[in-house]
Amino acid sequence: MSDTGVTVKKCQDFSEWYVQVVLKAELADYAPVKGCMIIRPDAYAVWEKIQEIVNQKIKATGHRNAYFPMFIPEAFLKSEAEHFAGFTPEVAWITMGGDTPLEEKLAVRPTSETIMYSMYAKWIRSWRDLPLKINQWCNIVRWETKATRLFLRTREFLWQEGHTAHATAEEADAEVMWALNMYKDVVENYLAIPVVLGTKSDSEKFAGANYTTALESIMPDGKALQMGTSHNLGQHFAKVFDVKYIGEDKQDHYVWQTSWGITTRLIGAMIMVHGDDKGLIMPPKVAPIQVVIVPIPFKGLEAEAIAAKTKEIQDSLRAKCISVTLDDRTEYTPGWKFNQWELKGVPLRIEIGPRDIKNGQCVMVRRDNGQKAFVKNEDIIATAEKLLGDIQDSMLEKARAILADKTTLVATYDEFKQVVEGKGGFIKAAWCNSPECEAKIKEETGATIRIRPFQKEEAHTGCVYCGKEAKEVVYFARSY
Amino acid sequence: MSDTGVTVKKCQDFSEWYVQVVLKAELADYAPVKGCMIIRPDAYAVWEKIQEIVNQKIKATGHRNAYFPMFIPEAFLKSEAEHFAGFTPEVAWITMGGDTPLEEKLAVRPTSETIMYSMYAKWIRSWRDLPLKINQWCNIVRWETKATRLFLRTREFLWQEGHTAHATAEEADAEVMWALNMYKDVVENYLAIPVVLGTKSDSEKFAGANYTTALESIMPDGKALQMGTSHNLGQHFAKVFDVKYIGEDKQDHYVWQTSWGITTRLIGAMIMVHGDDKGLIMPPKVAPIQVVIVPIPFKGLEAEAIAAKTKEIQDSLRAKCISVTLDDRTEYTPGWKFNQWELKGVPLRIEIGPRDIKNGQCVMVRRDNGQKAFVKNEDIIATAEKLLGDIQDSMLEKARAILADKTTLVATYDEFKQVVEGKGGFIKAAWCNSPECEAKIKEETGATIRIRPFQKEEAHTGCVYCGKEAKEVVYFARSY
Numbered sequence: 001m002s003d004t005g006v007t008v009k010k011c012q013d014f015s016e017w018y019v020q021v022v023l024k025a026e027l028a029d030y031a032p033v034k035g036c037m038i039i040r041p042d043a044y045a046v047w048e049k050i051q052e053i054v055n056q057k058i059k060a061t062g063h064r065n066a067y068f069p070m071f072i073p074e075a076f077l078k079s080e081a082e083h084f085a086g087f088t089p090e091v092a093w094i095t096m097g098g099d100t101p102l103e104e105k106l107a108v109r110p111t112s113e114t115i116m117y118s119m120y121a122k123w124i125r126s127w128r129d130l131p132l133k134i135n136q137w138c139n140i141v142r143w144e145t146k147a148t149r150l151f152l153r154t155r156e157f158l159w160q161e162g163h164t165a166h167a168t169a170e171e172a173d174a175e176v177m178w179a180l181n182m183y184k185d186v187v188e189n190y191l192a193i194p195v196v197l198g199t200k201s202d203s204e205k206f207a208g209a210n211y212t213t214a215l216e217s218i219m220p221d222g223k224a225l226q227m228g229t230s231h232n233l234g235q236h237f238a239k240v241f242d243v244k245y246i247g248e249d250k251q252d253h254y255v256w257q258t259s260w261g262i263t264t265r266l267i268g269a270m271i272m273v274h275g276d277d278k279g280l281i282m283p284p285k286v287a288p289i290q291v292v293i294v295p296i297p298f299k300g301l302e303a304e305a306i307a308a309k310t311k312e313i314q315d316s317l318r319a320k321c322i323s324v325t326l327d328d329r330t331e332y333t334p335g336w337k338f339n340q341w342e343l344k345g346v347p348l349r350i351e352i353g354p355r356d357i358k359n360g361q362c363v364m365v366r367r368d369n370g371q372k373a374f375v376k377n378e379d380i381i382a383t384a385e386k387l388l389g390d391i392q393d394s395m396l397e398k399a400r401a402i403l404a405d406k407t408t409l410v411a412t413y414d415e416f417k418q419v420v421e422g423k424g425g426f427i428k429a430a431w432c433n434s435p436e437c438e439a440k441i442k443e444e445t446g447a448t449i450r451i452r453p454f455q456k457e458e459a460h461t462g463c464v465y466c467g468k469e470a471k472e473v474v475y476f477a478r479s480y
Numbered sequence: 481m482s483d484t485g486v487t488v489k490k491c492q493d494f495s496e497w498y499v500q501v502v503l504k505a506e507l508a509d510y511a512p513v514k515g516c517m518i519i520r521p522d523a524y525a526v527w528e529k530i531q532e533i534v535n536q537k538i539k540a541t542g543h544r545n546a547y548f549p550m551f552i553p554e555a556f557l558k559s560e561a562e563h564f565a566g567f568t569p570e571v572a573w574i575t576m577g578g579d580t581p582l583e584e585k586l587a588v589r590p591t592s593e594t595i596m597y598s599m600y601a602k603w604i605r606s607w608r609d610l611p612l613k614i615n616q617w618c619n620i621v622r623w624e625t626k627a628t629r630l631f632l633r634t635r636e637f638l639w640q641e642g643h644t645a646h647a648t649a650e651e652a653d654a655e656v657m658w659a660l661n662m663y664k665d666v667v668e669n670y671l672a673i674p675v676v677l678g679t680k681s682d683s684e685k686f687a688g689a690n691y692t693t694a695l696e697s698i699m700p701d702g703k704a705l706q707m708g709t710s711h712n713l714g715q716h717f718a719k720v721f722d723v724k725y726i727g728e729d730k731q732d733h734y735v736w737q738t739s740w741g742i743t744t745r746l747i748g749a750m751i752m753v754h755g756d757d758k759g760l761i762m763p764p765k766v767a768p769i770q771v772v773i774v775p776i777p778f779k780g781l782e783a784e785a786i787a788a789k790t791k792e793i794q795d796s797l798r799a800k801c802i803s804v805t806l807d808d809r810t811e812y813t814p815g816w817k818f819n820q821w822e823l824k825g826v827p828l829r830i831e832i833g834p835r836d837i838k839n840g841q842c843v844m845v846r847r848d849n850g851q852k853a854f855v856k857n858e859d860i861i862a863t864a865e866k867l868l869g870d871i872q873d874s875m876l877e878k879a880r881a882i883l884a885d886k887t888t889l890v891a892t893y894d895e896f897k898q899v900v901e902g903k904g905g906f907i908k909a910a911w912c913n914s915p916e917c918e919a920k921i922k923e924e925t926g927a928t929i930r931i932r933p934f935q936k937e938e939a940h941t942g943c944v945y946c947g948k949e950a951k952e953v954v955y956f957a958r959s960y
Binding site: 029031032036038041044048065066067072073076091094096105128331 | 509511512513516517518519520521524525527528544545546547548549550551552553556568569570571572573574575576577578579585586588595598599602603608614618619623625635636638811
């Protein structure tokens with residue numbers, strides 16, 4: 001086990017634990033290209049689940065998928081000044097096609113607003129063409145210079161980006177919130193990660209947006225991770241790319257736009273939040289394998305009975321659309337298999353040995369809490385279904401408790417600094433809304449405003465930095 | 481209609497007809513980046529259907545999806561000499577990250593053998609790890625210098641690439657044929673395009689393969705289009721990247737490999753093969769909208785009855801998993817809608833007007849042949865289902881007849897040249913197997929060997945070029 005299992009404890013060396021889980025559970029690997037990763041099948045299957053869930057939700061609400069080129073002319077990026085300033089430092093540039101230098105260098109998309117909206121300008125003619133709601137699943141490149149972290153910080157990653165155009169500001173506002181709540185549903189109810197919703201401060205918003213809303217959560221090491229964003233772009237890009245429509249009033253109007261996205265970093269969050277010292281724990285709703293059946297080998301008559309029984313359970317679970325693997329490989333021992341499937345985070349294990357055959361039962365073991373139960377033959381399918389639901393629920397509950405524990409309300413800047421250097425997590429503090437205090441806090445502590453929550457709390461103190469009148473209580477944290 | 485409908489006949493100016501259908505049916509658009517295209521929602525939905533069908537088939541046979549970086553170090557491409565020579569002329573190169581020149585320029589993947597197999601070398605240890613069967617859906621870049629053709633020739637396109645490693649040459653052979661036949665099923669039974677299966681000549685095979693198998697078809701303008709390829713890579717890449725496994729015999733062995741792919745050009749083929757002077761005709765099995773319901777507006781009591789009836793039909797069809805749109809927009813006339821949905825190729829139209837309400841019926845119109853039928857209320861759902869099946873079948877039959885018509889067996893080189901310059905299509909001719917005759921024919925006529933069919937025919941003449949003893953009958957054509 002020592003060479004294949006995780007050799008450090010999550011609470012001792014979180015960062016090393018994370019890398020070991022990702023590599024040993026075969027979720028991802030470092031690529032031979034600096035800063036890049038390979039998303040291996042078990043993790044890609046989680047991404048496919050996320051795609052399936054998001055596609056179902058966006059299509060049911062009239063959004064449609066499309067594909068735009070990944071090459072963006074430099075002039076396009078430059079056309080919206082804030083956008084250009086925000087993205088160019090980390091753009092990868094194509095300068096040669098074959099042996100020929102290009103006349104204008106091309107950016108590999110760091111995001112697709114500019115290329116998409118140049119087409120929206122052409123496609124949108126009248127109010128009849130609105131709203132236009134297009135989504136794209138694709139790869140994105142941002143030339144990071146900081147250390148690579150599998151799933152969390154790589155030069156290429158996968159995402160979806162929704163881009164909509166509306167006739168009114170109100171519709172765009174509603175779309176921003178629709179996307180944000182859709183993400184909340186995906187992240188909390190499928191990935192079992194609780195999030196805090198709100199807006200970003202001006203210094204943290206998307207380059208080119210009116211305002212940015214986001215979902216933030218806290219990882220077990222106390223650092224915040226942004227789980228998704230939904231931007232109201234106002235008419236900034238519409239004016240740059242001349243995206244106009246003729247209204248029912250026969251007049252020209254600029255459209256109102258939104259964009260929103262989630263990325264493969266969600267898989268990293270899932271690993272960090274739920275894993276334990278044995279490895280990964282997959283939330284049942286996104287697990288590529290939900291149940292593994294391990295026969296306990298035995299010679300003689302029981303061997304046949306065990307083989308028949310495990311096969312029967314596999315078929316019955318499949319008939320219920322439960323994803324199940326029967327691990328009847330003979331070259332490995334049951335103990336080796338238990339460790340292996342625990343490392344890979346399969347939510348539920350079913351064991352069947354000679355004694356179980358005799359007693360008309362099986363053994364079920366929950367991955368999340370290790371609980372073991374004997375289950376009568378007639379109850380196996382119903383119990384498996386129930387346990388998968390229970391596991392999903394208790395994973396979210398457990399994560400909620402941890403998030404609550406890692407959220408601290410502070411009254412003074414001393415307390416603030418103590419928490420930043422100590423347990424970390426979200427630090428709720430009163431803020432006067434001045435960018436200067438925000439910048440000073442960042443400079444002195446490394447903590448930024450992660451979110452200005454929609455659920456407002458009354459400030460009972462002055463601004464945590466300057467002491468002047470506070471406008472709101474916001475969430476600070478150091479972040480990924 | 482003149483501005484929105486197709487203004488040239490398919491038989492008169494095929495190339496202009498194709499562009500008009502693609503643009504006016506809103507399947508794709510030219511991007512503001514030279515050589516690139518946008519795949520718009522109606523075409524992307526077809527690609528999603530293809531993904532769904534292929535994913536189902538590859539997963540059922542133990543293949544798994546993953547994602548590898550799109551950046552490939554120059555040294556990797558260079559490591560297999562033939563491969564490098566085959567691809568470098570059309571590679572797009574990344575030379576800058578942000579403001580910093582890269583130490584080694586990076587290719588944007590023209591195909592992923594090298595980057596994938598460098599990882600296979602690490603992941604494969606023993607016979608227990610084989611076969612390794614991984615597939616990837618991604619974007620691909622080949623810096624074409626010839627004129628852009630939407631879906632058919634663009635600098636970026638989408639594809640899937642399967643990459644497998646096996647313990648024996650026999651298993652790899654079987655995998656190559658499995659993939660090829662899987663593609664045949666997808667292309668013939670879903671896209672309704674008949675294909676010829678066989679191998680490529682050495683001069684046309686994949687750069688780095690032992691041999692290449694392919695599916696070829698003929699487009700209405702008489703040019704051949706490659707619909708998919710499946711390569712046996714032998715041990716070429718295994719030796720370059722040191723992909724070895726320890727066998728049950730405890731010895732080191734190189735693996736045997738295959739790779740296979742289909743691309744978004746299949747959508748172009750579907751448009752070309754099935755469209756007519758009114759626009760696109762979608763095969764029902766991949767149509768994003770299978771049935772459109774158009775109410776014939778009327779005032780008075782019938783209006784309500786029509787609204788209720790069309791809604792009821794929509795619900796009943798949806799319950800049968802038929803994709804249906806009820807076009808009850810009031811700003812367009814029925815005639816405008818008929819033209820619009822015909823342009824977009826929806827396979828079946830249902831019309832309901834006041835007379836139909838009175839007679840307890842509806843009108844159904846097939847897109848493929850324009851046949852119109854009155855269908856009694858009680859038969860609507862069953863008839864719609866049956867007609868969709870019939871349309872799918874007759875589209876394939878019709879395409880088969882055209883392919884047969886565009887396939888000509890020739891005995892002499894004069895005949896050969898006559899057909900090349902005349903009707904085009906597949907030219908079946910005897911060949912002596914010499915690359916010199918193949919090259920001469922290409923030079924003199926522009927026709928290449930598209931396929932050496934698996935279904936062998938006896939050669940009754942000598943080689944069509946040199947007259948010497950023929951080894952086989954092969955299919956020549958000019959191609960896309």
